[in-house]
Amino acid sequence: MNKILSVNNIFKSYNNKNGEVVAIDGLSFDVFEGEFLSIIGSSGCGKSTILNILSGLDKDYEGSYKFADGITPSYMLQEDALFPWLTVLENTVIGLKIQKKYNKENIDYVKHLLTKYGLKDFMDTKINNLSGGMKQRVALIRTIATKPNLIFLDEPFSALDYQTRLKVSDDIYKIVKEENITVIMVTHNISEAISVSDRVLVLSKRPSRVKSIYEIQLSNKTTPINNRKAPEFQYYYDKLWKDIDE
Amino acid sequence: MSKRQELFLKKYKRKQLFIKFVQIFSAILVLGIWEMLARFNFIDTFITSYPSKIFITIVNLFKEGNLIHHIMVTLGETLIAFFITGVVSVLISILLYRSEILSKIIDPYLTILNSLPKVALGPILIIWIGANKKSIIVMAILISVIVSIQSISVGFKNTNKSRIKILKIFGASEWEILKYAVIPSNYKIIVNACKINTGLCLIGIVMGEFLTSKSGIGYLILYGSQVFNLDLVMSGIVILLIISMLLYSVISSIEKHLDC
């Protein structure tokens, strides 16, 4: 499989007048085309920081990372950060406008995504009239509207209740698979990581670096909800749980 | 519609009606008492004037043909000051938003300037700019612009960080961040500042007209007090009330139209 991203020995600290927090120290890993990679680690270990660096938002770090040619990443934040004064459609095309790709073809693509993922009747609705799960889907469609081939998801389901969470993780999984997008997802939910991922990367406590990487091999892998019923699920769960806890 | 909803709507309408009624009734009551006290010589109408006399004075001013002119002068000056204040305070707020350091540097000065009674600057303005309209307008701008900058720039600074992050992820320029996130998320605050500015500008204009003017409602009031014509003074005040009501309702309807 093709390597599309390599991260090399990244170091990051937050400095302010009250002191220094070293968030990442010596982080290296690779990402391969088409995979669903989860990064898990305890709260505050530096997961969002990693995505902020890889997405180019945070340029104040040491070390390096490199994307393969033609890789255009996009990023879905931990909080949905939708624009309440805009409609669902207007929210989802904002990236197109900024990147000067606001043309009929791309707008139709976004409309197609909205229709496909159950938001057809809400295109002209203001954001505040949507449920949590719908907002999450809008945020995802906004993220993929610009046709990225790699996306970063930061705790995409954390604001949702358990039922919705299962449903939305199924939805999102379906979307990224159908649109053929490589995913790096940050989470601290072990079951979620196992059910959606091809590989799970465990981070150490802060300052974070890679502690271990698991290939998730489930018999008859299908949707995330079904994957939870796989016989190997418990095995991975116990292993990861111990690994994070240590 | 359910019974409960019907009952609720009925109660709701009754309450709204009651509020309107008391508002109008209390105004009529006060005017009525004032009028009666005057008619039965309980108060000295030379000093207090009274509603019907004020009304007649206003009508006469109209007929003599110069009241419209005075109103137009004051209203015009107020609107000019209002627009300049709006534009200047949004522009300066953008500047302060863009430069955190600049904003920190001038913060104490803004606070100090804000608490300075601007009327004290009147004599300086007149010497520097001259005894004319320009001084009056500058006075009004000085009174309103600092509060306006402070409230708008606080709003800008508190713009949701994640929304800005989203735009940056897509590669937005500083200008696009302003256009798509900072300004729209502060519509409410800007409109609210404008609401306050109309009042402050009117205050500033009348103050300026007190200092130096040959026309305008402020001039009319000052003139009335100098010749001890309290009917004229009271009429001026009533006209100012009407002007401020007018300005307020214009802004309110714009606010509703914007739906923010």
Ligand SMILES: Nc1ncnc2c1ncn2[C@@H]1O[C@H](COP(=O)(O)OP(=O)(O)OP(=O)(O)O)[C@@H](O)[C@H]1O
């Ligand atoms: N802007 C900042 N200034 C100072 N310290 C920060 C800043 N952002 C994050 N940190 C610190 O860096 C560490 C890592 O933060 P980060 O947000 O990456 O954690 P996380 O793994 O995403 O946590 P969570 O699972 O709770 O989202 C934390 O200890 C946090 O306190």
Ligand SMILES: [Mg+2]
């Ligand atoms: Mg985080």
